[in-house]
Amino acid sequence: MEQIDEIKEILIKYSTAEELLDKKLQEIKQEELKSKINDDCSDKSSQEPCKLLNLEEAKLRNSNLIKSLEISKARLRSRSTFSPVEQILQQAIHNYRKKPALSQLPSS
Structure with a gap:
């Protein structure tokens, strides 16, 4: 029974760690998308402001x-x-x- 409890604790720790990693991954993807949009705008024309x-x-x-x-x-x-x-x-x-x-x- 103790082994099952230990396994549950390990699973809980890993699931929370996995959720944190997923959140960080989403943030990184959003920042990459923003930087890609900014790069596209800076490539076009420095005189005209970039807007969607x-x-x-x-x-x-x-x-x-x-x-x-x-x-x-x-x-x-x-x-x-x-x-x-x-x-x-x-x-x-x-x-x-x-x-x-x-x-x-x-x-x-």
């Missing part, structure tokens, strides 16, 4: 980003539009290089 966005702020930021990307895309599209004038000028340059005598005016 809520859902509405994130949606607004994303919609503004999409709008600016669409505007940039439209600008690039308008600059790359085909122009027949360029093709005519290129053909004239080609003809001039091919037969430079055509560009000289006859003297009267």
